[in-house]
Amino acid sequence: MTPSSWQQQAFAIDARVNALRASKHPNFRTQYLRRRSQLLRENAANSYDDDQSVQMERQAYLRTRVQLLQNRYGILCDLSSTRSVSARSSRISESPERRGSLSDWSLSESRVQRGDVVPTADAEASRAIVGGTTIEENYAFVGVHHIFDQHSAPVNMVKFANNDRSLLCCCSEDGTLSICNVTADPPCVVAILQGHSKAVTGCDWSSSNDFIASSSLDGSIRLWNVTAGQIPSCLRAITSCEAGTEILCCLFHPVNGNLLVTGNSKGVVQVVNVSTGINPKSGASKMGGRVQAIEFESSGQMLWAGNDKGVIFSFVLGPVNGRISKCRRLSLGDHCSVTCISWRAWCSREARDPTLLVNATNNSVYLFGVADSEGKLLLKRRFPIKHKELTVHSTFCPIMSFRQGVCVVSGSEDCCVYFFDIGNERSPCFNKLQGHSSPVLGISFNYDESLLASSDQQGLVILWKRVSRNSSSATSPTDC
Template sequence: MAALWKQQVFALDSRYNAHRAPNHPNFRTLYIRRRNQLLREYNGSEDPTVRKHYLRLRGQLLQQRYGVPADQISQKSRSTSARSSIRVSESPDIFKLQASNYQTLGQGEVVPTKQAEASRAIVGGNTIAENYAFVGVHHIFDQHTQAVTMIKFGNNDRSRLCCASLDGLVSVCDVAGAPPKVLFILNGHEKGVTGCDWSISNDLLVSSSFDGTIRLWEVGQQTGEPRCLRIVRDQAGAEVLSCLFHPVNNNFVIAGNSSGMVAVLNISTGIYPRGGSSKVGGKILALTFDSSGRLLWCGNDKGTIVSFFFELGSGRLSKCRRISVSEGSAITCLSSRAWISREARDPSLLVNCAANAIYLFRVRDKEGSLVLRRKFIIHHQKQLVRSTFCPIMSFRQGACVVTGSEDSCVYFLDIEREGRPATVNKLQGHASPVLGVSFNYDESLLATSDCHGLVIVWKREKR
């Protein structure tokens, strides 16, 4: 029922999309993509009455906003251009997608098929290389004096970028301003900062450090000067090497330390809940959740990935699977996706490994077991090189990931391309190994960082 309801909401938005910003087709494309992405990530009320009421209310609001009756749109949908070619039923309350356009997977996931007319309309005639033609430098930031090990754009944010550096500072930049600028610098860690993450609403930041602490910062735009709300020391007094907000409940932060311990922290109280810690071994360098927040993976410097089941209410961790990727080679980055394209519809895990490789795994079951799909060769042996999935993947042929590299280049890899070179773009602007990579939510800007503390923001080529 959840999958059907999400299809109905998406169909409703698609019906009115032709009337939204008629002089700006690119905005219409972005809007419908974002609506689809938000629907896939929605885990709200399961009450069918509430969902039906939402459909009716949204339909009424869209009709009032654009002044077009629903039945008129239904008639037009049979003959208008492919931009609004998702066909719907004539029922005023329940809108059903044409079966040939979409297929429904488990847990409410909806994936467009190769026959989807709406997908072809949104993608247009661009190749995947054209979609990722980042060639121009938008801005360069140099406020850090040592390596910027991690960078992250805010959630659903086009402009705010967080940078964590081994100089002990965390900076937040406005990359879309005129001109781009450093908004503020968070000074408090006594040693290098190893990780950072945004809360869902982007009003809080969490950071981890070699000084053995996790810090919570208030950085909301309406709060004035940023301030440190809480400092929590590692339970074992070890260096904290990674940190991550829980994607559903931001009261929980997960941290990995140099003693091989993964720990859940209630950041609101500063307490480590009972049952929320587990010994993995090695040094925990990378953490990621699935979209539901129930499955956690961690990677260490021994080449091992361990999956955990996370109890949403209590914060308890239950160890599930241990996967050896490359013995003795550090796992420096983990990224997960529920699905990445209509050709790759299974949950996936992207892994950077210091064995000159980046791996793409399929998640096989609810316990986080992994099956190797692809392996790509990059220059990576010593540094904390990271990668990321491209954020918009719903409607295009193929799928891309972006990764840093120790040869000072940034690589765009088509993970669906078989039998040909996977690299679709290569950026050369850094003078030292590239560590961090991050897209803003609409893929208009890409930020990359290196071992010298330089952050480059790249812009997409306009076509």
């Protein structure tokens, strides 16, 4: 790990929780990050010894820093992985020789093959933080908080801002994005972002929530300035140099916010510098089909992409130079399209296994374990839903290790929202929300799990509120 890479990872960890520091004093938060950046730069400038012992000390520091912030704020489940991932070759192979060292990964291949689910039943220390309630009580989302209907076409994705319980971005096939404040009284639409000439296919918040990137069938990426207190505006439009290319998904690099990764209809995973609009050298890789879903692990050095052929590739990406290299390939079968990929690593001390959640158009939601440092995937669970054609999404619950049971939530083409307990093999579905009258496409939790947003084919966005375990009005979840 180079000094600059270590510095960026350390800064990213603090930047992601900065919104929670001194909530009534934004000037202090800005000053804190500036001083933090200055100290890290000075430390990196004075560090010339980059041997293995120094790397181990840096990794230990990053792990300790994450644990302290988790104890302080009780969130940040997706920041637990600060491992260094290295790629030795871009050649795709599933041979045993290609397996990377497992010393940096807590999930062993044998454990995944057995189907063990984490956190384990022994994770008492983590569960003690929130009490011993059942998973049905923890995820009793049975009440409607609000309904948004500002879009005239399908809303194919909804995404809450990072470490924020209020701001929600919705992207629609009507060519617009909307930003909603879901905790205002009453909830309201803050802004409508207009600029794309065709359907918006994806969006992502920057780590500081100051910017939103959006992709579209018009072949462009747009960077929007949504800094609090300013009128939202389009800062840059980056158009594909190849005519007829549709951009189907986009994602900010979790460490280097100046890099954006996109997937297009030509089967290319492309890295873009959002400041210059330039594609870095060696920053593209062709995987075939139509790249419809991409996802990073939290250090930003490992990337997964799925296409309409049912194939998932893993890539290693340089966080500084943007160089991208293929590592692994997994096929889900013929006549199957990947529409969503989500990554999480449990943050409990008992289990830190990296895991992928994948939606596919063979009526399935897959749960994969990440078995090595090159992104090899091994199947752990498969959940049935109605999904044959549309871009249905799913998500992990944000607070994974602090609950009894582990929850994943998915939309479905039968107009329902499904909750699955991945530790229950006999009857994993423990809750089903029935409020939409058309297929449910987008799903997103806010960071404290107090609200769940779901969007559908008719353009409606429903906010579901969780019933408090102490509430006398709590009702039993609908049977699946």
